[in-house]
Amino acid sequence: MLAIRASNAMLALPALVAAQSLTGIFTVTPEAIAVQNLTIIESEQVATSPFQVHSPDFTTLLGANPSLTVVFNATFPAFHEAGIVTSLDPLTFISSSNQFASPDATQATNNKTIVVSRTTFSNTTGQWSSDIIQSSTAPLVLANGGFQYQDGILFTAQGNLTSPSSAGLVYLPLTADQQPSVVINNFLGAPLNSPNDVYVSTDGVVYFTDPQIGFKQNIRPQPTLPDYVLGFAQGTTDVRVVADGIAYPNGLVLSPDEKTAYVTAAEAGLVPEGLSSSKSIYAFDIVSNGAGEVARFANKRVFAVPSSGIGDGIHCDETGNVWVGTGDGVSVYSPSGRLLGKILVEGGVANFGFASDGRLLVMAEKLLYLLQVDGAVQPAVKVGERRG
Numbered sequence: 036m037l038a039i040r041a042s043n044a045m046l047a048l049p050a051l052v053a054a055q056s057l058t059g060i061f062t063v064t065p066e067a068i069a070v071q072n073l074t075i076i077e078s079e080q081v082a083t084s085p086f087q088v089h090s091p092d093f094t095t096l097l098g099a100n101p102s103l104t105v106v107f108n109a110t111f112p113a114f115h116e117a118g119i120v121t122s123l124d125p126l127t128f129i130s131s132s133n134q135f136a137s138p139d140a141t142q143a144t145n146n147k148t149i150v151v152s153r154t155t156f157s158n159t160t161g162q163w164s165s166d167i168i169q170s171s172t173a174p175l176v177l178a179n180g181g182f183q184y185q186d187g188i189l190f191t192a193q194g195n196l197t198s199p200s201s202a203g204l205v206y207l208p209l210t211a212d213q214q215p216s217v218v219i220n221n222f223l224g225a226p227l228n229s230p231n232d233v234y235v236s237t238d239g240v241v242y243f244t245d246p247q248i249g250f251k252q253n254i255r256p257q258p259t260l261p262d263y264v265l266g267f268a269q270g271t272t273d274v275r276v277v278a279d280g281i282a283y284p285n286g287l288v289l290s291p292d293e294k295t296a297y298v299t300a301a302e303a304g305l306v307p308e309g310l311s312s313s314k315s316i317y318a319f320d321i322v323s324n325g326a327g328e329v330a331r332f333a334n335k336r337v338f339a340v341p342s343s344g345i346g347d348g349i350h351c352d353e354t355g356n357v358w359v360g361t362g363d364g365v366s367v368y369s370p371s372g373r374l375l376g377k378i379l380v381e382g383g384v385a386n387f388g389f390a391s392d393g394r395l396l397v398m399a400e401k402l403l404y405l406l407q408v409d410g411a412v413q414p415a416v417k418v419g420e421r422r423g
C-alpha cells in the first residue's frame with residue numbers, strides 16, 4: 036500500500052461534472068460510409084457529440100439520454116487496464132495504470148512502474164476519490180488485465196527483466212490482509228511472456244492471453260514461447276494452449292452463453308495503427324470438454340476490424356453485444372460482428388468496466404469517464420459475481 040492519495044475534489048463537484056457532460060448523438064449515413072471521409076466527420080463531432088449511431092439498434096442501447104462525463108482527472112495514467120466494478124454502493128472501480136516513470140523503479144522494469152488504484156463514488160457525499168491500493172511489488176509485478184475472482188481480482192502480472200518467473204497470473208484479495216499470491220507462472224516449465232488479459236468462465240476455468248509485448252517494451256527477457264492464448268483449470272494439472280498464430284493477443288472475453296470467445300490482437304505503438312495494419316478481433320467457437328476442464332477454441336474467424344487504433348479491452352453485455360476499447364473510444368458490435376455504433380473518446384480507450392443499469396466507467400489514461408447509456412443495458416458478468 037502506498038501512501039499516495041490522488042483525489043480531485045474540484046472535478047467531483049456535481050455542478051462542474053454535469054457541465055462537462057457530452058450528450059450529442061449523430062447518425063452516420065450510408066453516404067458517409069460509401070463516399071465521404073468518415074475520419075473528418077468524426078473529428079468534427081468528437082468535441083460535442085460522442086455518440087455515433089451506425090444502426091438503429093444502437094439508438095436502443097443508448098436510450099433517450101446518453102451522457103459521457105469526466106469524473107476523475109488523475110496526475111498519472113491511473114486508468115488503463117483491468118477496470119473492474121467490484122461494488123455498486125458505493126460504486127467501486129479497480130484499475131491498473133499504464134506504465135509510468137517512477138523514481139522507485141529500476142532498470143528491471145525499464146524504470147517504469149504500474150500501480151493498482153481503487154476509485155469510488157459515494158452518492159451520500161457526491162464525491163469521487165481515488166487511492167493507490169497496490170504498488171508494483173512482487174509478486175504483482177507490472178499488473179495489467181484483471182477479472183473478479185474469489186474475494187478479489189485475478190490480475191495478469193507482466194513480470195520484469197530480471198526474474199523469468201515473475202510473469203503470470205496473480206490473485207490480489209481485496210480483503211484486509213490483501214496479500215497477492217501467484218496462481219500460475221509458467222507453461223510446461225517455460226516462463227510466460229507478459230500475460231495481458233484474463234477471463235474466468237462460470238465453471239472457474241481461467242483463460243489468458245500471453246503476447247510477447249513485454250519483450251518489445253523492454254520489461255521482459257527474450258521470449259521462450261510464441262504468442263499464445265492459454266487455458267488453466269486451477270487446482271488441476273490441466274493447462275493448455277487454446278489458440279496460437281495471433282500476433283500480440285490482447286483482450287479476451289467469452290460471450291454470455293460461453294459458446295464464443297473473442298480475442299483482440301496487435302499492440303498499439305508496435306505496429307502502425309492505420310488501416311494498413313493487421314489488427315483483427317477474432318472470434319472462436321468454444322467446444323466444451325466438460326465443466327472444470329479447459330475448453331477448445333475452434334473455428335477461428337475475423338469478427339471485426341476497428342477503424343481506429345487496435346481493439347484492446349473487450350466485454351459483452353448480457354444480450355451478447357460486444358463492446359471494445361479502440362483508438363477512438365468504445366465500439367459496439369452485434370454478436371454477428373456488425374458495428375452498431377461508437378462512443379468517441381478523445382485519445383482512445385484501452386479498457387472500461389461495466390457497472391449496472393447502463394453505467395460504464397471508461398478509462399482514458401489520466402481521465403476516467405462515466406458513460407450512461409440506456410438503463411436496460413446490463414453487463415454479462417454481474418458486479419460482485421464470484422468466479423474461481
Ligand SMILES: *[C@@H]1O[C@H](CO)[C@@H](O)[C@H](O)[C@H]1NC(C)=O
Nearest residue numbers: 070071072073074075076078
Ligand atoms: C480522410 O481524412 C483524414 C484526416 O484528415 C486523412 O488523414 C485521410 O487521408 C483522408 N482519407 C481519404 C481517403 O481522403
Ligand SMILES: *[C@@H]1O[C@H](CO)[C@@H](O)[C@H](O)[C@H]1NC(C)=O
Nearest residue numbers: 046055105107108109401402
Ligand atoms: C485535467 O487536469 C489537467 C492538469 O491540471 C488539465 O490540464 C486538464 O485540462 C484537465 N482535464 C480535464 C478534462 O478536466
Ligand SMILES: *[C@@H]1O[C@H](CO)[C@@H](O)[C@H](O)[C@H]1NC(C)=O
Nearest residue numbers: 123124125126157158159392
Ligand atoms: C447509491 O447508488 C446505488 C446505485 O445506484 C444505489 O443502489 C444505492 O441505493 C445508493 N445509495 C444511496 C445511499 O443513495
Ligand SMILES: *[C@@H]1O[C@H](CO)[C@@H](O)[C@H](O)[C@H]1NC(C)=O
Nearest residue numbers: 139140141142143145146147
Ligand atoms: C534507470 O534507473 C537506474 C537505477 O536503477 C539508473 O541508473 C538509470 O540511469 C535509469 N535509466 C534511465 C534511462 O533513466
Ligand SMILES: *[C@@H]1O[C@H](CO)[C@@H](O)[C@H](O)[C@H]1NC(C)=O
Nearest residue numbers: 141143173174176195198201
Ligand atoms: C522482479 O520480479 C521478482 C519476482 O516477482 C521480484 O522478486 C523482484 O524483486 C523483481 N525485481 C525488481 C528489480 O523489481
